[in-house]
Every structure is written in structure tokens, then in C-alpha cells.
Amino acid sequence: MSDDKQPDFKTREVHAGVRPDPVTGAILTPIYQSTTYVQESVEQYMEKGYSYSRSGNPTVTALEDRITALEGGAGSACFATGMSATSATMMAFLNAGDHCILSDVVYGGTHRISTKVLSRFGVEFSFVDTSDASNIKEAIKSNTKLIFTETPANPTLKLTDIAAVSEVARAHGIPHVVDNTFLTPYFQRPLELGANVTLHSTTKFMEGHNVTVGGSISADNQEHLDAIKFVRNCLGNNMSPMVAFYTLQGIKTMSTRLEAQSANARKVAEFLETHSMVERVAYPGLDSFPQKELADRQASGHGSMLWFEVKGGVESGKKLMNTLELWSLAENLGSVESLVTHSVTMTHADMPREERMAAGITDGLVRLSAGLESADDLIIDLKQALDAL
Ligand SMILES: Cc1ncc(COP(=O)(O)O)c(C=O)c1O
Numbered sequence: 471m472s473d474d475k476q477p478d479f480k481t482r483e484v485h486a487g488v489r490p491d492p493v494t495g496a497i498l499t500p501i502y503q504s505t506t507y508v509q510e511s512v513e514q515y516m517e518k519g520y521s522y523s524r525s526g527n528p529t530v531t532a533l534e535d536r537i538t539a540l541e542g543g544a545g546s547a548c549f550a551t552g553m554s555a556t557s558a559t560m561m562a563f564l565n566a567g568d569h570c571i572l573s574d575v576v577y578g579g580t581h582r583i584s585t586k587v588l589s590r591f592g593v594e595f596s597f598v599d600t601s602d603a604s605n606i607k608e609a610i611k612s613n614t615k616l617i618f619t620e621t622p623a624n625p626t627l628k629l630t631d632i633a634a635v636s637e638v639a640r641a642h643g644i645p646h647v648v649d650n651t652f653l654t655p656y657f658q659r660p661l662e663l664g665a666n667v668t669l670h671s672t673t674k675f676m677e678g679h680n681v682t683v684g685g686s687i688s689a690d691n692q693e694h695l696d697a698i699k700f701v702r703n704c705l706g707n708n709m710s711p712m713v714a715f716y717t718l719q720g721i722k723t724m725s726t727r728l729e730a731q732s733a734n735a736r737k738v739a740e741f742l743e744t745h746s747m748v749e750r751v752a753y754p755g756l757d758s759f760p761q762k763e764l765a766d767r768q769a770s771g772h773g774s775m776l777w778f779e780v781k782g783g784v785e786s787g788k789k790l791m792n793t794l795e796l797w798s799l800a801e802n803l804g805s806v807e808s809l810v811t812h813s814v815t816m817t818h819a820d821m822p823r824e825e826r827m828a829a830g831i832t833d834g835l836v837r838l839s840a841g842l843e844s845a846d847d848l849i850i851d852l853k854q855a856l857d858a859l
Pocket residue numbers: 551552553554577579620624649651652670671672673683684685
């Protein structure tokens with residue numbers, strides 16, 4: 471490749487972070503299934519970069535280097551789950567007496583770690599409608615030490631203007647963390663838009679095959695990265711080499727999967743808009759999506775997540791989900807298998823109803839994660855289930 475051209479995203483997602491194994495020539499970075507690493511001498515301690523797999527592991531490093539090559543920033547850190555990435559990041563930035571601003575719509579686990587765990591350690595949380603950056607400006611207090619947004623948000627797909635919020639955050643010297651799970655760096659790169667840390671449940675689109683649970687963060691500077699890695703080492707929630715290996719394989723097809731799954735999501739959304747039993751459909755690629763302009767401006771694709779509200783309320787929704795055959799009723803998203811979730815009873819069950827309703831997470835909200843199957847088959851299955859209502 472000529473010197474003046476950097477490899478494109480599709481090349482980086484296949485090759486970055488990995489070179490043939492120097493000992494055997496194996497094309498894939500092996501699963502370094504080893505607790506500890508023998509040091510040549512006391513003087514040469516850590517010369518090869520590793521001491522103990524809680525602190526670092528070569529297979530995990532290969533994945534971290536690949537994620538950095540895709541998200542940008544100073545470096546990345548991988549975790550046992552997306553939630554451990556979230557909790558370690560919050561713990562790195564927040565002390566007792568500090569205040570954190572969170573998007574009013576976030577993944578249920580993020581709401582749970584804030585309100586049920588970190589609040590017990592003296593951290594205060596405000597859930598703010600971050601779709602309007604001026605709400606953040608108003609919510610900032612003298613002790614605000616972190617702004618944490620999720621966009622598109624799980625499950626309503628409400629968007630936050632990453633550049634606008636990052637500008638407010640930087641003006642106040644407050645780090646801005648963006649959960650980028652729903653779009654991946656293929657469609658959206660928060661660090662390029664001014665955020666300080668971007669975060670993933672790699673369980674979703676990155677690994678993409680319903681094989682693992684994992685998480686990652688990528689930080690804009692070494693200081694932020696070191697602070698998060700320090701907490702990871704203390705908590706002991708590093709990713710395992712096996713999970714890193716599977717994620718390295720899954721990520722190679724991330725852009726191809728996302729393009730195909732997004733195309734399926736659009737077709738499904740367009741079909742749902744035509745069905746008489748559907749009250750409302752939300753997909754950022756539809757003209758009817760209230761934040762379509764922002765979706766087009768800050769991301770290069772609309773993703774494979776959508777939701778709809780079925781007529782007849784919760785009972786109808788339950789019947790629909792029980793009648794679907796090809797769409798699996800399951801809690802994950804972003805995999806090659808198409809999944810359907812009832813957020814209220816599944817992912818957001820712990821959120822008080824009043825708060826849920828205020829955030830637009832209504833009782834009848836049916837969340838869909840479009841997979842890689844034929845769009846025609848996915849639509850036929852939805853049609854038979856809707857017709858049966
Ligand atoms: C947007 C988002 N962030 C974080 C998480 C947590 O990730 P994990 O389930 O890998 O812990 C999820 C899980 O559904 C999610 O949807």
C-alpha cells in the first residue's frame with residue numbers, strides 16, 4: 471500500500487492489532503490462555519508488557535488495538551461485559567459528593583448501576599433530556615464531574631447531539647462519555663465529534679453472533695485511559711482472552727453486517743408503517759423519525775435497531791411476541807439473528823414506571839434488532855403475527 475494512504479475502515483477492521491504469530495506464523499492472534507507471564511529477570515520485569523492476566527493479556531491487547539484503530543483516540547480497554555466498562559468508567563471519574571448527568575433514556579443496567587449502586591457511595595445522578603444540549607447546560611452544578619450520554623438510546627432511539635453536548639462539556643471541563651453501542655464506529659465516531667470517551671457493549675454489533683458478553687472503552691487521551699484501566703485492574707473485570715478472540719473474529723465483518731442489517735431494518739420499518747395494527751414506528755432512517763436531521767448529520771448509517779407500538783396495548787404486544795417464529799424473543803441486540811424484546815418486562819424492568827413513561831418507554835413498546843436473515847422472511851413473520859391480533 472502506498473505511503474500516503476491510510477488503510478480504510480474495512481481494511482482496519484480485518485487487520486488492525488493483529489500480525490502473524492512470530493513463533494508459528496498462525497494468521498490469528500492465539501488465545502493466550504495464561505494466568506501469568508515469566509519474567510527474564512528482576513531487572514527485566516514487564517519488558518514484554520505482561521505480568522498477570524487481570525492487568526493485561528496479549529489477545530485482549532490485540533482487540534484493544536483494533537478497536538482503537540476503528541474508534542480513534544489514545545487507546546482502548548476491554549472488559550468482561552459492557553456493564554463493567556460502564557461501571558469502571560463511572561468509578562474512574564466520580565467520587566463521593568460528585569454529580570453525574572445521564573441521558574434520561576439509557577440502557578436499564580446503566581440506570582441500575584447509577585440509582586441502586588453508585589448512589590449508595592454518595593454520587594448524585596440527574597437524568598436529563600440530553601436531546602437538547604441546553605438542558606445539560608442548565609443541569610450542570612459546581613460538583614458535576616461527568617456527563618454520560620447514550621445515542622441512539624436504548625430502547626427509544628432518542629438521539630443526543632454529540633458535538634453540541636461535547637462543546638458544553640469541554641467549556642465546563644467535564645468529561646463526556648458516549649455509549650456508542652447501537653451504531654458502532656462504522657456509523658458513528660463520538661471521539662471525532664469531541665467526546666472524551668466512547669463505550670461499547672461488544673456483546674452487540676462488535677462480536678455480533680450471540681457468542682460472548684464483553685465491553686470496551688476508547689479514550690481521547692492517556693490520562694483518561696490510565697484512570698479507567700486502573701479501576702479495571704482494581705475491580706478485576708478485564709475481558710477474558712477467549713472472549714477477545716471471538717470478538718476479534720466477529721469484528722472483521724462488522725461493517726458488512728451493519729450495512730446488511732440496517733438495510734433489513736429499513737425494509738421492516740417501512741412494512742410496519744403500512745400495517746393497520748401498528749400505532750407508531752421509530753427508525754432513524756424514516757422521514758417520520760423526529761430527529762432524522764440529526765441522525766443524518768452525526769452518523770453515516772441508521773443502524774439495525776427499531777421499535778414499534780402495537781395497537782391494543784400490552785396484551786396485544788405480548789400476543790404478538792409469543793406468535794413470532796423467526797424473530798427470537800431474547801434480550802440481546804446487534805446479532806446476526808433477528809431478536810425481539812419487550813423492554814418494559816425485560817431490559818428496563820427495574821426502572822420505575824413513572825420514570826419510564828416520562829422517558830417514552832411505554833408499556834407497548836416492542837424493540838426489534840434486525841439480523842441478517844432475508845428481509846422478506848422477517849416481514850412475512852411479522853405480518854402473520856400482526857394479522858393474528
Ligand atoms: C446501549 C447499551 N449499553 C450497555 C449495555 C450493557 O452491556 P452488557 O450487556 O454487555 O453488559 C447494553 C446491554 O444491553 C446496552 O444495550
